[in-house]
Amino acid sequence: MEKRKGVLLDRNGAVRTALDDLDLPDWDFHVVSTIEEANRALGIRCPLVGLVAFTSPQSWSARELESLLARHDVEWIAILGRELLRNQTFGPMVLRSFHDFHTLPLDRDRLIMTLGHAHGKALICKSIVEQEDDIGRYGMTGRSPKMVQLYRQLDKILTVNAPVLIGGESGTGKELVARAIHHHSERANAPFITMNCGAIAPNLIQSELFGHERGAFTGANQRKIGNIEAANQGVLFLDEIGDLPFDLQANLLRFLQEKTIVRVGSTARMRVDVRVIAATHVDLGRAVAEGRFREDLFYRLNVLHIKVPPLRERAQDIALLVTTIFNENRHQKSPQVKGFSSEALHAMCEYPWPGNVRELINRVQHAMIMTESKLISAADLGIPSPDLEGGTNPTLNEVRSTVEKDVIVSSLNKYQNNVSEVARQLGVSRVTLYRMIDRLKIIL
Numbered sequence: 200m201e202k203r204k205g206v207l208l209d210r211n212g213a214v215r216t217a218l219d220d221l222d223l224p225d226w227d228f229h230v231v232s233t234i235e236e237a238n239r240a241l242g243i244r245c246p247l248v249g250l251v252a253f254t255s256p257q258s259w260s261a262r263e264l265e266s267l268l269a270r271h272d273v274e275w276i277a278i279l280g281r282e283l284l285r286n287q288t289f290g291p292m293v294l295r296s297f298h299d300f301h302t303l304p305l306d307r308d309r310l311i312m313t314l315g316h317a318h319g320k321a322l323i324c325k326s327i328v329e330q331e332d333d334i335g336r337y338g339m340t341g342r343s344p345k346m347v348q349l350y351r352q353l354d355k356i357l358t359v360n361a362p363v364l365i366g367g368e369s370g371t372g373k374e375l376v377a378r379a380i381h382h383h384s385e386r387a388n389a390p391f392i393t394m395n396c397g398a399i400a401p402n403l404i405q406s407e408l409f410g411h412e413r414g415a416f417t418g419a420n421q422r423k424i425g426n427i428e429a430a431n432q433g434v435l436f437l438d439e440i441g442d443l444p445f446d447l448q449a450n451l452l453r454f455l456q457e458k459t460i461v462r463v464g465s466t467a468r469m470r471v472d473v474r475v476i477a478a479t480h481v482d483l484g485r486a487v488a489e490g491r492f493r494e495d496l497f498y499r500l501n502v503l504h505i506k507v508p509p510l511r512e513r514a515q516d517i518a519l520l521v522t523t524i525f526n527e528n529r530h531q532k533s534p535q536v537k538g539f540s541s542e543a544l545h546a547m548c549e550y551p552w553p554g555n556v557r558e559l560i561n562r563v564q565h566a567m568i569m570t571e572s573k574l575i576s577a578a579d580l581g582i583p584s585p586d587l588e589g590g591t592n593p594t595l596n597e598v599r600s601t602v603e604k605d606v607i608v609s610s611l612n613k614y615q616n617n618v619s620e621v622a623r624q625l626g627v628s629r630v631t632l633y634r635m636i637d638r639l640k641i642i643l
């Protein structure tokens with residue numbers, strides 16, 4: 200059997216010698232003596248379990264150590280003298296940042312049990328993370344019917360070259376969709392140029408789009424390549440197209456029809472091959488009806504239309520999205536933060552998210568840094584907490600049972616209901632596991 204990989208962080212080598220003497224048959228420990236070395240080794244070897252040896256509370260800088268522990272998906276075990284656990288600052292740190300601890304002197308049976316349990320837990324976490332790879336498509340997270348419909352539209356849009364108009368509220372992911380179209384099309388190796396028509400002074404838009412020659416106007420000290428030319432062979436993403444000044448809409452239409460441009464101050468017409476993707480958070484059809492947007496340009500841009508649904512219409516995706524955001528930002532959180540309370544998840548599904556996914560990302564990032572609990576609450580996210588059914592919070596026993604059930608069920612699935620293997624991985628006896636299966640009413 201291939202040995203399980205672990206890392207041992209041991210500054211003076213005392214625990215290393217004791218560990219060698221135990222001669223653990225299933226384990227291969229890579230020993231490092233500094234946090235820097237540990238960081239490197241963890242990146243290369245990807246062990247699931249790590250041991251940190253302490254001879255005094257000052258063995259390591261608490262800040263550097265906690266940052267190391269939080270950065271890697273490893274189950275950590277502190278190896279320490281019993282007296283250190285009673286230390287006012289050290290004890291809480293062990294509770295906060297470690298999966299478990301082992302008091303010195305090393306005890307072979309006790310250590311094998313602790314390591315087996317940590318390894319089992321790490322495997323479960325890993326399998327959950329691997330499942331999370333299948334959380335969406337095209338770099339987007341979401342499996343709700345609305346997102347599946349969006350992916351199907353993208354499947355078709357990628358194979359053709361026509362302009363695309365992307366609608367949807369602010370923060371829903373319109374730019375992400377445009378990037379996905381570029382990234383998965385045959386234009387992927389050519390530039391993706393973005394231009395926010397609402398963020399550029401109207402008098403500069405023409406030169407931003409088409410470029411200018413030196414001396415074309417006061418201040419044009421040198422030739423400038425416009426965004427259309429810069430996107431040659433690739434994609435030009437025109438965000439907030441509804442803000443394009445009316446007179447310039449005619450110029451853009453001409454480019455779309457003739458596939459040529461003229462730099463401001465020049466007479467030479469240049470051929471460019473660019474796919475235009477435009478986005479708007481306003482109803483462009485209405486802008487046409489009100490005379491604010493050219494009808495001919497609207498039809499030219501709207502050959503293919505995609506609407507990105509608001510987040511409130513895909514509440515099923517919220518749990519997936521927050522897990523992704525949590526994992527992407529885990530290096531910024533304080534080490535004790537482990538996830539979201541069920542009350543917070545419930546609240547997020549009820550909240551209308553006027554700022555859509557962007558607002559969700561901001562609130563989760565803020566909560567991950569500011570919360571003082573293990574589980575992020577609705578209050579941490581700054582959103583109202585809905586009344587839980589029956590108006591009561593689940594008891595600790597109910598929460599514990601739910602967690603135990605989830606862990607056992609996913610482990611049984613992973614090991615094809617092999618109870619002996621699951622018991623081994625979870626560090627409990629078969630009899631205990633059978634008792635838990637019975638108590639938690641898990642069907643084998």
Ligand SMILES: Nc1ncnc2c1ncn2[C@@H]1O[C@H](COP(=O)(O)OP(=O)(O)OP(=O)(O)O)[C@@H](O)[C@H]1O
Pocket residue numbers: 338339340341367368369370371372373374375376438478480556557560
């Ligand atoms: N389905 C998704 N999965 C993961 N991240 C997403 C998803 N949708 C949006 N995001 C993220 O949300 C943020 C806002 O997305 P984006 O900028 O694409 O929205 P937008 O609709 O173009 O916004 P605006 O109208 O304000 O320009 C980005 O960080 C983006 O990566």
